[in-house]
Amino acid sequence: MMPLKYPQMELAIRKTLPNLGVELVDVDGFTCCPDPIYFKARDKIKWLTIAARNLAIAEEMGLDVITMCSGCISTLKEAKYTLDEDPEAKAEVNRRLKKINKEYRGTAQINHAVVLIRDTLGLDVVKKSIKRPLDGVTVAIHYGCHILKPSQIMHVDDADYPSILDDFVAAMGATPLDHREKLLCCGKGCMDEELPLEMTETIFASIEESGADCMGLVCPTCFSSFDLGQILISRKKGKTYNIPVIYLFQLLGLAQGLEPEQVGLHTHRIKADKVLEKIKESAKA
Amino acid sequence: MAKEKIKVDFRFREKLNKIQGGKHHNYCYQCSACVAVCPAARFTEEFNPRVILLKTLLGMEEALTGEDSPIWLCTNCYSCYERCPQDVRPIEVIIALKNMAVQRQKAPASLAKLSENIAQTGVSVTVTSAVSRRRQELGLPPLKTIPIDELKEILEDPQSVTKDDK
Missing domain, CATH: 3.40.50.11810 (Rossmann fold)
Structure with a gap:
């Protein structure tokens, strides 16, 4: 997931990660994470629903999600934590997702690129x-x-x-x-x-x-x-x-x-x- | 000196219990650990997470979800969640209170503006012509189309934030 507001950040990611041996896949159908502050303040269940839809897409493809943005990782990780912890919230979110033939299961992992680098690639690769x-x-x-x-x-x-x-x-x-x-x-x-x-x-x-x-x-x-x-x-x-x-x-x-x-x-x-x-x-x- | 009776509005607390994240307010024992780490509290006396939780325990609906509520000064930094020994998750209680303020159409007008894009377009920020130009100039691929119809289906009812919001 990319931060949309600052294209230079996306550029830097696209130029530097391949040098570390990472292949980037652009996923069809993603929306914004959504943002962890304002839309969440408006309606947390809808906020969870949009996040869960993105995660469901990654799950279908068998991919983990890498974000380049602290806000995206915050939203997606908190959504996953909440949905895995609160069966009522998960049922309501999946009731909504069912209408578009999607389901949140909780199988995709989410990480920021810096975590991927530290834990999966290792700093020696950097x-x-x-x-x-x-x-x-x-x-x-x-x-x-x-x-x-x-x-x-x-x-x-x-x-x-x-x-x-x-x-x-x-x-x-x-x-x-x-x-x-x-x-x-x-x-x-x-x-x-x-x-x-x-x-x-x-x-x-x-x-x-x-x-x-x-x-x-x-x-x-x-x-x-x-x-x-x-x-x-x-x-x-x-x-x-x-x-x-x-x-x-x-x-x-x-x-x-x-x-x-x-x-x-x-x-x-x-x-x-x-x-x-x-x-x-x-x-x- | 006659003691003043303390009234607790339990109906408000029951309502809050039903909003995701709201239930944890019951665990607060007023220790103030959240205040010690709160950046908003450091910079203004108007915001104090312990006082917000106290008012929540008392069920002070108007003070918390009315137009002059201090909840909107929260910086959303999660320090209180990190520190709270009771798993109150004060920020999540504050967000549940914000959700209630939105339901009462008492949220600040600026919230409508800051939060409407995602439901309408699938992206949180407005994709301005400046952003599109910059993408081109930097040689970035065009943005993918977002299935807005799917979003509308899962969001169901559109919700207004303030009285004036459409």
């Missing part, structure tokens, strides 16, 4: 695919909430001391940098004007203090909070941070020797020039 190690590039990782929590459903990592993204970035040759607000929520799911901005600004200040060259993440919704978010903050609060926000598969693409345009970095509002220069220099050395 290291072997690197042509231009990102030596000297420091990355402040933003985990984002939905890939980690609740850990009893997500089964991805320790929600308080995660390492999966740090290890992924390190395998590319870059240096993950800790900062105080590494695990703070980006605030996007909060339906308020001010609160999300205060939260993102707290994170920017923390990253600025860490001195990292860029921010690295795997969630498109967080990306929007931080890339567009920096423009909003400089407009509303008069403070400019200029921290490039890079989707980790774009970073992987750069390390695999792709040009910035080939992973769509030119589409970002905060330009990554400083990081790109650093990569060029370390390639020369």
